[in-house]
Amino acid sequence: MAAACARAGLRGAPLAAVRLVSAKTGFGVEGLVSALQRSWRAAGDVYLLGAANAGKSALFNALLRSDYCKSRAPDVVHCATVSPWPGTTLGLLKFPIINPTCDRIFRRQERLRAEAEKTEEQLSDEEHKYLNRLKKEGYLVGRVGRTFQRSKPTPVIDFDPDLLSYSVDEDPGHSPRKPVEKEEFSYNEVKDARWCFDTPGIMRENCLLNFLTDKEVKLVLPMRAIVPRTFILKPEMVLFLAALARIDYLEGEKSAWFTVMASNLLPVHVTTLSQADAVYEKYAGKELMKVPMGGEERMKEFPRLVPQDITLEGIGATEAVADIKLSSAGWVAVTAHAQQKLLLRAHMPEGAALSLRQPPLLPHIPNIRGARIPGTAAYRTKKPPSLVENLKASGNR
Template identity: 45%
Template sequence: MNHLKSSAKSEVEENSLIEFHDEGFPLERRTKSKKVKKQQKIYGTPDVDVAVSDTCCSGCGALMHCTDPEIPGYLPSEKFKVLVEEDQLKKAICQRCYLINHHQKALNVTMSKEEYRAIVKRIKSEKALVLLIVDLLDLPDSIIPDLPELVGKNKHIVILGNKIDLLPGDAENYLQRIKRQLKAYCASMGISTSDNKDIHLISAKTGYGIENLITRLQSTWKYKGDVYLVGTANAGKSTLFNTLLESDYCKSRASDVIHKATISPWPGTTLNLLKFPIINPTPYRMFRRAERLKQASHMTEDDMNPEELKRIIQFSKQGYLVGHIGRTFQANQPSKKTLVEFDPDSLSFGEDLEEDVKKDPSSDSSTDAELTYNEIKDAHWFYDTPGIMKEHDVPSGGEERMKTFPPLVGQDFELQGQGCNTAITDIKISSAGWVAVTAAKGDQLLLRTHAPEAAGLCLRTPPLLPHVVNLKGQRINKTPAYKTRKPQALVDTGLSVKAAERLKVRKKN
């Protein structure tokens, strides 16, 4: 892998998730007028007399019903009855998924730990592969501590460190260092692996590392059984599910039939088991896939479609690691199924509900693409399980959620400096990020932090990015903060070296 370019050649990124502060620097306070966001009204009424359907929401996997707004899969009775009568319920999404997608509003739905365990416990009795997805930004709190007891101690577990695209390269070979840290944290919680190839650093969003993951799964696990994706809430499970749905790991026609999972910034979006059928990696298919990957490694920007080229350029500006995911086998379907959604505003009283659901004259429900019996009778499935809510979490959202914010409790830490270019430790708050602390060698520091008593405040030693201070750029005028130097993005696959140079990104060796 190419080492990071020198600071003189690195560009400075103003909008970065990393901030550098000098203690004691006078700060000029600036006040900004707050914009009051209008509350999204929720119309419609429940009807407890209507039976729960056997149809799952295509966004979160919960059974659709109209009995209680606080139970996953709820639809207002006015809309629910119309969809059932028109036989359109299987194409719809629940009220919660709709508001998350279109209004960035999360409803208060509940799922007890007992309900969650009842869903995931089914893995114990099955011959299955478990993919543990871990949020690297929230190590070690994003690791499930009792995973072997939950899924069975005889299960093969592959560890996926997600969101690696958001961690900048603070030193040469930093990816190997992060992988070692991830392995050590998992081992301390009883999740050990003897083969380092079962630990992958990926970005479900940008596609980095996904092709290598698929190749590994198809060459080792092959077609032995089902695959379950597990992890804490908001670790990126739904994003990875959607990414693999459009890849060589899914049956070619399935991605045209199965809707994508709902993605949102709120934890616990996926409430039941979404699934897609895994493609059988026969020797012929593996050969065809290897040929495609070989050709992709020599692609130029002229060989890529405009949308994919735009995606790589966009992600290279937002993150540090980018990947390209292709399809070897694609079904020639004329069009995807129409997703029937609802508008909460249309459920106000006095509006004609029959006009709200309109059929596309060019399509007929009887001609919708469906997987045939022969395609799925012996299929193995890839499952996206619900997210385990972390014990220590920081309230997020609007004023209503912040009313439940607990009082702050002080906690003192004594640290000794190791040099101005090396972080001593990370002061980490679960799900909220961390502060890397540096000090002159030999200096004694006494730091007092304030956080909710159960917020998961802790020291992370060794720090995740011990040399992150090397990315400090110029000071931002009239503030104690500094700009961040952003190294060139690293592209995993899909571009030739010359194309990478022209796009101002680096190609992984």
């Protein structure tokens, strides 16, 4: 990440920290809060910036419910809209940042230390259910708590007998109701406040999502942990990811492994090079390939697939040599025997980015697979175990 920022020209201001987080499962969020409090404190406003669908609104909501936010703010601030469709954050949502005083830092450290000492066996039934749900949604799991809770007053019941009585000619469903008062910040709460802003996503050029409908986007963007799917292909075989991408294995001495890292809702189909064009013409836009959806009329307006040749040399059967990045649809990790040369041809819709990543992001991903399924090119899927975060590493130092 630091190297990518340098290549992009962000050299003027040094990076304060780079954090691996999951706003969906809470992994790393407590550590991010600690890093923000150490480096930024409450010295200025904070803006969440990034491309559409990068997860800014999910992170905004996670920080809103954490110690980074003033204790009363979650009751007043509406959560950001989390949607797979780009541009759903239409305004600048914000919440006031808590001032990390020495006393608050100390109390937060005590809470994190106490939570870190709890083992999974010591969790309550409710916490166990919550943790197990998070494990299904992601591989890196953490817990986000609140140290500074606002004590809520006991609600006062305003008894009005006129609202509870009605005649036979009246409909109780249309009884007059008192308007609900909207909670707002006081002057003292905001006069010197610093704010954390959620911003609309930056629309990216050459992004596959630009060509998809909202229903198709929901299938392409993964909502749960991706399960790697590995296939072994011989030369002159073809792998389809839905009708969005196609990888042809044109030349090579031996078989090679192709591990698909994409939404589990997108189907993968393997066929021969001689039948690939016919398969695409017959099933693109239909249920078998899922995306795009809408039949022949949808495919008439969908961009044609454009080929790009790729040459690789394997480094071993247990380590991927490169990732073929398929825009926002995911990537395919390619693994081949040492010194084996491969000629591939990858296809993406015209206008969508296709690139090669070397070294691969997860070089040993082909090893996470089950037994070979007899009579097919596929291996049985095997979900890696989830890693539950140790909150001791999240505290201030």
